[in-house]
Amino acid sequence: MLVVLTGGTGGAKLIEGLAAEMDPAQLTIICNTGDDCLFHGLRISPDIDTVTYALAGLGDGAKGWGIQGDTFTVLEQLRRLGNDAWFNLGDKDLATHITRTRLMAEGQSLSQVTERIRTALGVKARILPMSDDRVETRVMTREGEISFQEYFVKEHWSRAVEGVRFAGIEQSKPAPGVLDAIRQSTAVVIAPSNPVTSIGPILAVSEIRKALRHSVVFVVGVSPIIGATAISGPAHKLMAAEDREPSAFGVADGYRDLLNRFVIDGADAGLRGRIENLGISVTQTSIRMTSLGDKRRLAREVLALIEK
Amino acid sequence: MLVVLTGGTGGAKLIEGLAAEMDPAQLTIICNTGDDCLFHGLRISPDIDTVTYALAGLGDGAKGWGIQGDTFTVLEQLRRLGNDAWFNLGDKDLATHITRTRLMAEGQSLSQVTERIRTALGVKARILPMSDDRVETRVMTREGEISFQEYFVKEHWSRAVEGVRFAGIEQSKPAPGVLDAIRQSTAVVIAPSNPVTSIGPILAVSEIRKALRHSVVFVVGVSPIIGATAISGPAHKLMAAEDREPSAFGVADGYRDLLNRFVIDGADAGLRGRIENLGISVTQTSIRMTSLGDKRRLAREVLALIEK
Numbered sequence: 057m058l059v060v061l062t063g064g065t066g067g068a069k070l071i072e073g074l075a076a077e078m079d080p081a082q083l084t085i086i087c088n089t090g091d092d093c094l095f096h097g098l099r100i101s102p103d104i105d106t107v108t109y110a111l112a113g114l115g116d117g118a119k120g121w122g123i124q125g126d127t128f129t130v131l132e133q134l135r136r137l138g139n140d141a142w143f144n145l146g147d148k149d150l151a152t153h154i155t156r157t158r159l160m161a162e163g164q165s166l167s168q169v170t171e172r173i174r175t176a177l178g179v180k181a182r183i184l185p186m187s188d189d190r191v192e193t194r195v196m197t198r199e200g201e202i203s204f205q206e207y208f209v210k211e212h213w214s215r216a217v218e219g220v221r222f223a224g225i226e227q228s229k230p231a232p233g234v235l236d237a238i239r240q241s242t243a244v245v246i247a248p249s250n251p252v253t254s255i256g257p258i259l260a261v262s263e264i265r266k267a268l269r270h271s272v273v274f275v276v277g278v279s280p281i282i283g284a285t286a287i288s289g290p291a292h293k294l295m296a297a298e299d300r301e302p303s304a305f306g307v308a309d310g311y312r313d314l315l316n317r318f319v320i321d322g323a324d325a326g327l328r329g330r331i332e333n334l335g336i337s338v339t340q341t342s343i344r345m346t347s348l349g350d351k352r353r354l355a356r357e358v359l360a361l362i363e364k
Numbered sequence: 365m366l367v368v369l370t371g372g373t374g375g376a377k378l379i380e381g382l383a384a385e386m387d388p389a390q391l392t393i394i395c396n397t398g399d400d401c402l403f404h405g406l407r408i409s410p411d412i413d414t415v416t417y418a419l420a421g422l423g424d425g426a427k428g429w430g431i432q433g434d435t436f437t438v439l440e441q442l443r444r445l446g447n448d449a450w451f452n453l454g455d456k457d458l459a460t461h462i463t464r465t466r467l468m469a470e471g472q473s474l475s476q477v478t479e480r481i482r483t484a485l486g487v488k489a490r491i492l493p494m495s496d497d498r499v500e501t502r503v504m505t506r507e508g509e510i511s512f513q514e515y516f517v518k519e520h521w522s523r524a525v526e527g528v529r530f531a532g533i534e535q536s537k538p539a540p541g542v543l544d545a546i547r548q549s550t551a552v553v554i555a556p557s558n559p560v561t562s563i564g565p566i567l568a569v570s571e572i573r574k575a576l577r578h579s580v581v582f583v584v585g586v587s588p589i590i591g592a593t594a595i596s597g598p599a600h601k602l603m604a605a606e607d608r609e610p611s612a613f614g615v616a617d618g619y620r621d622l623l624n625r626f627v628i629d630g631a632d633a634g635l636r637g638r639i640e641n642l643g644i645s646v647t648q649t650s651i652r653m654t655s656l657g658d659k660r661r662l663a664r665e666v667l668a669l670i671e672k
Binding site: 096097098126127129130131133134136137138139147148150151152154155157158161162172173176177 | 404405406434435437438439441442444445446447455456458459462463465466469470480481484
């Protein structure tokens with residue numbers, strides 16, 4: 057049994073590779089929910105959806121969100137009706153959000169809805185939200201606090217950030233199955249997702265971090281950064297805002313109480329010694345995933361580390 | 365100022381004609397809301413939407429509902445996700461329901477939302493729901509009570525009906541503007557819509573019927589029935605279930621306390637005497653509206669009766 061902690065884009069790529077290289081029924085994915093948001097009154101869970109679509113073979117790898125080949129008829133009409141529609145939602149994608157919103161209004165939890173949707177889409181791996189409690193990543197800027205989606209999608213991560221907080225995190229409990237999955241796993245993979253806003257919220261659910269810290273399982277992380285820049289998205293900017301070094305070393309340092317091994321890019325060979333000084337073994341390889349071949353090759357390498 | 369009481373299909377056709385033959389800004393439409401329903405957690409107001417789309421030039425005249433040329437991408441995906449999807453909702457149409465649901469969840473009334481949507485779509489005529497209070501048309505059958513949409517859409521009005529009731533009607537108040545519009549109008553048109561489930565709920569809002577009865581305005585109705593069969597839909601079946609004669613006479617009889625004049629089809633000349641015996645003047649013409657030309661010609665004839 058393998059557990060993966062993940063956010064959206066980068067994590068979803070590695071997970072696609074893992075699901076192709078092992079029995080996906082042995083895979084449990086714990087997803088960030090801090091980016092969850094409400095648009096047009098609909099509940100959107102971007103990271104859960106990106107992972108679900110990737111595993112269902114529906115993901116739009118080029119865009120990194122949504123469903124490939126999706127149309128935008130509803131969104132265009134929403135705009136015509138005077139709605140603020142800067143957040144892109146495709147038509148098929150909307151069916152997910154409409155279903156989630158209705159089921160949750162009827163009293164189902166996010167976990168139950170996530171299970172139903174991944175099953176309906178034929179996904180064999182288990183997908184668990186980190187928590188069924190509402191946690192909201194808030195980005196602090198000089199002009200005030202904004203939601204992660206406002207920062208990320210509306211403002212294209214251009215605004216200077218002073219810090220990030222996870223509203224509701226203190227009261228949040230792990231979703232059903234999360235702690236058991238960690239305890240029963242042979243290894244935990246920390247996917248190459250944003251350490252601040254994707255992996256950060258998961259590890260900030262105190263019982264999850266505690267379970268990982270006290271479990272004897274092997275924990276392997278994959279860096280989302282090469283050099284001083286994230287492979288995609290604003291991880292390096294957000295790390296700098298939190299006075300963390302924007303590098304693979306900075307990522308490893310944030311997970312130092314958890315990691316047995318960290319996978320970094322060959323280009324970051326210079327960081328090896330500093331990471332090893334944290335008590336973490338290092339593997340160097342190519343961590344950029346462009347093709348399905350890349351995803352599967354990196355997944356194979358991660359699985360080989362676990363088997364060893 | 366002209367007021368029209370209406371349901372969906374037939375009424376929307378006459379209203380399209382009226383809006384083309386007069387200044388639509390002088391037109392106030394009072395719509396049935398008894399067929400309103402919730403699908404996929406979204407608030408749907410079929411009659412308001414049919415009228416709004418017709419006046420915005422978006423209506424699908426052939427189907428009698430929805431937006432012409434609309435696609436069904438979301439609905440197909442909802443089905444794939446295991447949702448019961450017998451109620452047809454097009455993609456553009458869904459934008460209306462998503463907007464309505466969000467605004468009402470934020471505390472706006474159905475009237476406010478209706479005003480916003482018709483304005484956004486460039487409709488000049490005022491469209492008012494009969495009431496902002498929830499009224500639900502329930503169809504009583506031997507196997508139990510079902511909603512109007514279950515009867516009409518899911519079962520294609522095939523089930524034997526024992527009667528109809530309007531749940532919530534006793535507590536319902538006219539929506540803001542409804543009584544003023546009636547009092548300030550020069551005439552009221554009762555559109556050729558189902559007298560039981562379209563016009564029935566409007567007239568069952570007691571203050572609306574009272575205002576019409578006590579107003580001195582000229583009230584003209586148009587029959588939705590030729591011979592013993594409704595031009596579209598199950599009006600004749602529902603009238604028979606309520607022990608009303610399924611004919612133009614039966615329709616006029618139900619409005620006898622209100623009507624000054626009733627427009628029937630030439631084919632129903634034989635009913636003229638019986639309707640006149642109710643104290644209602646009769647106009648015979650062709651009431652079937654297939655083309656825009658038909659709609660405009662019938663509208664002109666109705667307007668001529670009012671001017672006289």
